[in-house]
Amino acid sequence: MTAFLDVRDLRASYDAVEAVHGITFRVEAGEIVALLGANGAGKSTTLMAISGVLPGAGGAVDFDGRSLSGLPAHAIVGRGISQVPEGRRIFARLTIRENLLLGAYLRRDEAGIRDDLERVLDMFPRLRERLSQKGGTLSGGEQQMLAIARGLMARPKLLLLDEPSLGLAPILVQQIFDILRRIRDQGVSLLLVEQNARMALKLANRAYVLETGRISLSGIASELEGREEIRRAYLGG
Numbered sequence: 258m259t260a261f262l263d264v265r266d267l268r269a270s271y272d273a274v275e276a277v278h279g280i281t282f283r284v285e286a287g288e289i290v291a292l293l294g295a296n297g298a299g300k301s302t303t304l305m306a307i308s309g310v311l312p313g314a315g316g317a318v319d320f321d322g323r324s325l326s327g328l329p330a331h332a333i334v335g336r337g338i339s340q341v342p343e344g345r346r347i348f349a350r351l352t353i354r355e356n357l358l359l360g361a362y363l364r365r366d367e368a369g370i371r372d373d374l375e376r377v378l379d380m381f382p383r384l385r386e387r388l389s390q391k392g393g394t395l396s397g398g399e400q401q402m403l404a405i406a407r408g409l410m411a412r413p414k415l416l417l418l419d420e421p422s423l424g425l426a427p428i429l430v431q432q433i434f435d436i437l438r439r440i441r442d443q444g445v446s447l448l449l450v451e452q453n454a455r456m457a458l459k460l461a462n463r464a465y466v467l468e469t470g471r472i473s474l475s476g477i478a479s480e481l482e483g484r485e486e487i488r489r490a491y492l493g494g
Contacts, residue, residue, distance in 0.1 A: 259307070261283075261284055261285050261286040261288075261319050261320070261321060261414075261415070261446055262283060262284040262318070262319075262338075262415055262446070262448065263283050263317075263318070263319040263320075264281060264282050264283065264307065264315035264316070264317075264318050265281050265316055265317045265318075265319075266279045266280075266281055266315070266317065267279065267280050267281070267303065267305040267306060267314060267315070267316040267317075267318065267360055268314060268315035268316050269299075269305070269311055269313075269314040269315070270313070271302070271311075274367065275470065276299050276301040276302040276470050277302050277303055277306065277314075277470045278469075278470040278471050279315075279316065279471075280297075280299075280303065280465075280467070280470070280471060280472050281472070282465050282472065282475065283436060284415065284446055284448050285446070286414075287441070287444070287446060288441075288446055288447075288462045288463065289437070289438075289441050289446070289447040289449060289452060289460055289461045289462055290446075290447070290448050290449065290460075290462065290463050290464065290465070291449045291450075291454075291457040291458065291460070291461035291463075291464040291465070291478060292304075292448065292449065292450045292451075292464070292465055292467060293451070293452075293454050293457060293458075293464055293465070293466045293467070293491060294339075294466055294467035294468060295468070295490075296452075297469070298467040298468055298469060298470065299443070299467050299469070299470040299471075300419075300450040300467055301343055301419050301420075301450060302470075303450075303467070304340060304373075304417045304419050304448070304450055305340075305431070306318075307325070307333075307338065307417065307448075308330055308333055308334070308338055308340045308368075308417055309325070309328055309329055309330035309331075309333040310330050310340070312329075312443075316320075320333075320336055320337070320415065321336070321337065321414065323336065325338075325388070326396065331363060333467065334363055334411055334413075335363050337413050337414035337415060338413055338414070338415045338416075338417065339360075339408040339409070339411040339413035339415075339416055339417070339420075340408065340416075340417040340419070341404050341405050341407075341408040341416065341417065341418045341419065341421060342404070342419050343419035343420045343423065343425075343450075344420075345397075345400045345401055345403070345404040346385065346404065347392040347393075347395075347400055347403050347404055347407070348392055349391065349393025350391060350392070350393060351390050351391065351392055352388065352390060352391060352392070353384050353387055353388050353389070353390055353392060353395075353403060354374075354387050354388045354389065355456075356392050356403055356407050357374060357377065357384075357403070357406055357407055357410050357467065358370070358374070358410070359372065359410075360406070360407035360408060360410030360411050361410040361411060361412075362492070364412070369412070370410070372410060373409070373410055374410070376409075377406040377409050377410060378406075379469075380406065380409075380436060380439065380440075381402045381405075381406050381436075383399055383402060384399070384402060384403060384406060387412060387424070395477050397423050397424050397425060398426070398429035398432070398433075399428075401421055401425060401429075401433060402433075402436075403423075404421075405418070405433075405436065405437075405440075409445075413445060414445065414446065415445070415446045415447070415448065416440065416445050416446070416447050416448070417447075417448050417450075418437070418447060418448070418449045418450065418451075419450045420450055420451060420452060421433050421437070421449070421451065422434070422451060422452075422453045422456065423452070430456060431456075434456050434459075437449070437460060438460060441442050449461060454487070454491035454492060455482075455491075455492050457478075458478045458479070458481060458482040459478075459482070461473070461478040462477070462478060463476065463477055463478055464476065464478045464481050466481070466487070474486070474487070
């Protein structure tokens with residue numbers, strides 16, 4: 258059976274330095290898949306190669322039965338993949354409404370955009386209360402909510418998330434992960450890069466562990482959570 262996202266022998270480099278060394282993995286429709294690993298393992302590089310932000314990657318990436326090889330980032334968004342980058346990268350001088358509408362910049366279905374704007378504001382009521390507020394004035398947790406909501410405005414089939422809990426207080430981390438579960442339940446598959454391995458393994462269906470650009474472990478998330486090497490390296494003993 259063909260995977261929804263099928264990544265085969267992916268290689269990606271920064272300048273002349275190869276950061277991802279021929280990894281192979283998949284995401285099935287309706288799944289949350291976690292990519293775990295230490296800083297510098299190649300997790301963010303993998304997401305950027307899939308989404309076309311980092312061009313020139315080797316190997317093959319198929320999505321929903323079609324090749325993404327050689328496509329620019331905007332065309333990959335048009336195919337149904339949206340990325341929520343590490344560090345949020347919202348537009349600080351634009352309002353929340355303007356940030357959200359930029360997430361739908363490729364779309365021409367005005368009625369659908371209005372419907373999706375209401376949908377993400379229902380999901381993130383704190384954003385609804387601040388629609389005219391500049392993005393740069395939001396708290397870290399609110400900026401992360403805005404980044405996720407902006408990604409959803411592209412109406413993706415697959416959402417790539419890079420460290421969504423980074424720098425957030427524990428109560429906000431729980432809120433973000435609850436929202437990710439709701440997004441999956443609404444039919445969007447998720448590929449999640451996350452250093453909070455405990456939360457990621459509880460949320461995900463399956464997980465892959467990257468070490469220096471190579472996959473060292475993979476399997477059902479709940480089973481990986483019980484592996485001694487995972488507990489020692491990522492779960493605090």
